[in-house]
Every structure is written in C-alpha cells, then in structure tokens.
Amino acid sequence: MGEKLRVRRSRRLRQTTLLLGCCLALYCLFFVFRTPVQAGPAATTKPWTLSPDLLRNLSLDVEQCNAAFPGLTKEIDDAVAQGPFTLKQTGDSGPLQGRIKDGQVRRNQMPPLSISNIGHADSQLQLSIIHAQRRADLSTEMINSRTAALHQLHRALITSPTYLPDTIFSLNFQDSPFGTSWTYSRPAADRSQSSSSPGTRNFLMPHFSFWSWPLPFVGSISRAASAITAIESSLPFGEKIPKAVWRGTSWFNSVHNPRLRQNLLKAVKEKSWDWADVEALKWEGGNASNAMGIEDFCRYKYVLHTEGIAYSGRFQFLQMCGSVTVTTPIVWLQHTTHLARPVFSSTLLKAGGGGGGRRGRQGAEAEAAGGGVVVGAHDGRKSGSGMAGKGKKGEGKTWTPSERVRKSWPREYAPEEANIVFVAPDWSDLEDTIGWLEDHPHVAEGIARRQRDMFVGGGYFSPAAEVCYWRALVRGWAEVVRTEGQGWESLEGVPFETFALSNGD
Ligand SMILES: *[C@@H]1O[C@H](CO)[C@@H](O)[C@H](O)[C@H]1NC(C)=O
Numbered sequence: 001m002g003e004k005l006r007v008r009r010s011r012r013l014r015q016t017t018l019l020l021g022c023c024l025a026l027y028c029l030f031f032v033f034r035t036p037v038q039a040g041p042a043a044t045t046k047p048w049t050l051s052p053d054l055l056r057n058l059s060l061d062v063e064q065c066n067a068a069f070p071g072l073t074k075e076i077d078d079a080v081a082q083g084p085f086t087l088k089q090t091g092d093s094g095p096l097q098g099r100i101k102d103g104q105v106r107r108n109q110m111p112p113l114s115i116s117n118i119g120h121a122d123s124q125l126q127l128s129i130i131h132a133q134r135r136a137d138l139s140t141e142m143i144n145s146r147t148a149a150l151h152q153l154h155r156a157l158i159t160s161p162t163y164l165p166d167t168i169f170s171l172n173f174q175d176s177p178f179g180t181s182w183t184y185s186r187p188a189a190d191r192s193q194s195s196s197s198p199g200t201r202n203f204l205m206p207h208f209s210f211w212s213w214p215l216p217f218v219g220s221i222s223r224a225a226s227a228i229t230a231i232e233s234s235l236p237f238g239e240k241i242p243k244a245v246w247r248g249t250s251w252f253n254s255v256h257n258p259r260l261r262q263n264l265l266k267a268v269k270e271k272s273w274d275w276a277d278v279e280a281l282k283w284e285g286g287n288a289s290n291a292m293g294i295e296d297f298c299r300y301k302y303v304l305h306t307e308g309i310a311y312s313g314r315f316q317f318l319q320m321c322g323s324v325t326v327t328t329p330i331v332w333l334q335h336t337t338h339l340a341r342p343v344f345s346s347t348l349l350k351a352g353g354g355g356g357g358r359r360g361r362q363g364a365e366a367e368a369a370g371g372g373v374v375v376g377a378h379d380g381r382k383s384g385s386g387m388a389g390k391g392k393k394g395e396g397k398t399w400t401p402s403e404r405v406r407k408s409w410p411r412e413y414a415p416e417e418a419n420i421v422f423v424a425p426d427w428s429d430l431e432d433t434i435g436w437l438e439d440h441p442h443v444a445e446g447i448a449r450r451q452r453d454m455f456v457g458g459g460y461f462s463p464a465a466e467v468c469y470w471r472a473l474v475r476g477w478a479e480v481v482r483t484e485g486q487g488w489e490s491l492e493g494v495p496f497e498t499f500a501l502s503n504g505d
C-alpha cells in the first residue's frame, strides 16, 4: 500500500511539476498584462491573500503551514511546553491507541523526501490500531466520530511532504476529555491546573465535522462552507435580519453553567422589543420541525452560541458567518478557539451607557449610515415599551468577568479589534447588548467581518490548515510522549487499512 502510494506520489509529483510550469508561464503573462489594473486598493483592503489553491493543498510543509496559518498550532505548542509524560496502555476500554511508523528510525541516514527516493521500499508509512473499543460497545455517533478521526489522521499522514516521527498515540473520540489523549476539547481554564490529575495531557485535534457530520442540517464543514459563502456573497451585513438567532435543545447543558440554555430562553421571554429569533427545538419523532440549515443562521446579524455538556461542535460553523457571534464566555476550547478575540458586553455597555462622546459620535454615525432596516428596528424599539426603562435597569446590572473567565481569556480586545462578543454567563445583558450593537452598526459590522475574515479568509478551517494541524499534532506529541517500559514494543496492532473495513468488530 505504502509503496504503491509513494510511486503514485512520484508520478503525480512529476505531472504536477509540469502543470506548475504551465501555470507559472500563464501567471507571468497574466501578471504582465494585469499589473497596472490590479495594483492599488484591492491589495490593501483584503487582509488575507491565501489563494483557493493553497487552501486546498494538502501537502504544505511546516514552513508553508506556519506562514499561511500563523498561530494555528498554539494549542499543540502549549501542550508540548508542559514537558514529557508517559503514555500507559489503557486496554480496549479507553481511548483508541495506535502507532504511527513513518521511518523516523531511518530518517537520520536518509536524505529528505524527494523524487529520487520517494519510492524507497523501507519508507512505508504504517498507521496501526493497537487498542480499540469493540464496535458493538459504541453508538453510531461514536463509531462515526472514530472513523472520521482515523481517516483525517491517515489523510494528513499520506499527504505529508516530509517524514513524520514514529510515535504511539491515544485518540479520544468521545465528547469529553478523558485521560491523556488527543481530544476534541479541553476546559479553557485548566491547562495549568494539572493538580487534579497530574501528568494528564490534552492535545486538541480537529473536529470530526472536518471529515463529515451526517446530520440533515449540517453535513460537513466543506459543504457548509460553500453554502455559507453563497449566502455571504449576496447578503451584506446591513441587510441581514436584525435579530439574534438560536435553535437548540434546552436540556443539554454544561456542568460549568448548568442553566445556560434555560437562562437564554428566559432572557428572551422577558424581551421588550422584537430582537430575538430564539426557539427550543420542537422534536417530533426524531425530527425537529423548527430546525434550520446551519448556513441559514448566517442570514441573521447576531448568532447566539451555546456550549453543551462539553464544547459545541456547531461553533466553527457559526464562526464562518459574517455575523456577530454572541456567547457566554467560552468554557471549552477546540483546536482553533484561541483565535476568537472577545470583547465583553460589559465593556460595550459601559462605553455606550456612560453618556460619553463615543456614544454620541457613533450614534450619529449610525443614524447617518443606517439603512431602513436598522433605523426601523431602532425606532421600533425606542418607541416600544421602553429601552429607556430597560437601559436604566441595565446600568446597575453590568457584570464583572469572574476570575475563572479572566484566566481562560486573559486578553480582552477593543470593540474595533474583536471578532466575537461575550455576554454575562446568565445572559442577563443579552438584550442590552443586542440593543447596543444595533445602535452601533459599524462596530457590529466590524466584529462580524473580522470573524469571517479570520476563520474563512484566514483559511483556518480549510483542508490545508486541517492537515497542517494534524501533522503538527503528530510532531508535537511525539516530541514529549514517553512510551518506554510500557510494553508497547511487543504490540503490532491492526493496520489502519484493515481496521477501516471491520471498524473494530
Ligand atoms: C502544494 O504545495 C506544494 C508545496 O508548495 C507544491 O509542491 C505542490 O505542487 C502543491 N500542490 C498543488 C496540487 O497545488
């Protein structure tokens, strides 16, 4: 398998080289003729210059990955900085454990991968599964998540332009962190609090939805990404529905904030103006009659994000919208959550409520720039049952981010830099916050634009970034994991190609 693959790689490489030559020639021609027209504002208005070809390229090397996606591997770097740890065998009831063998032992004696040695017989990649739960013991969702994760890893390995280190890994495909392993999320505050379980390491891996999420309204990141792009390219922020949108299951909550979703529904019920489109899903025999396609959330100016028992896999879908994501302070981090740049609602409300020059100026700007939709909503609310009364009530109610929140999110961003808004953990200032954003449409639009610019424009959810991340994960993990003396040597495991057929039966 490996050998054939590398032969194919080499053939493909030669073809690609030819193709690249042609592209280069064409590009030069194009460039020569277009330069005078293209130079100018186009280059400066777009903060990201990643081409679609680059974002699809699965074979970027480390330098190219780092240059294209700065900060992508922060989670891995931080975990590596915690230092070495020992990986024990968990047997067949814990996370999946397996081995990657990609020729590190021979790497020192071999030149780097190139066309001349790419088909070397000794350099076969082997991904094998040593411990795995039986298929019969897992739900369909769990099997899907495990299958997805292994294929994601395998895809990143076989497209790697360089050898990866040999290692033994532990992969937790369940929703909550479990022992030392690769995992979908970790508590934001707990990286340094290793006292509860000293020596435990959580290395975050990309979500299974980067492979596929077979729910009727989701699909996969790439399906959603094109659906969202279609919406975003035809619907400017100012024309989006000026409301906060949410659909979800009210009983699905986190231990850190057990009433999160009920509180959201309560905050919305007490509303004094029509600013929310928030509904608990109405389940009818495995089908929710009021569900929405994940891309349709982007039709609203404000999208509400709620975490569940752990992280919410929907987060990265909402982050693709050019809408303002409004959430209680994030408690669970996924592999790119650190790229969120929060401004706290307390900061916004203080800035707007103090009667300072800022509110006046931006208010005026809003009036001048606001289209019919904004002004209409704004007027309706003011003449409605009393933003004035609400505003007064709101003043005493500003929340102060707790120590836990500050520790999880040590840096707060100015409204002009932020790409997400954190409201009070009980949603009590949600209405005031949406009101403030409606009164400051330029700030709101900026936050919305920076979110989409970061995650879509910056390519952090692209196929290229995903495989860059997986390979960095393998490298980072291999650097600090210690496996000696745990009896791993005698275990061969089942080759991935075989495991993928039976899936643990
Ligand atoms: C992907 O990037 C690598 C490294 O720059 C390059 O050699 C290769 O041709 C690219 N592949 C495609 C399909 O563009």
Ligand SMILES: *[C@@H]1O[C@H](CO)[C@@H](O)[C@H](O)[C@H]1NC(C)=O
Binding pocket: 287, 288, 289
């Ligand atoms: C779920 O509801 C939608 C919309 O009402 C309908 O089109 C679909 O067929 C339903 N699916 C199932 C499995 O009942």
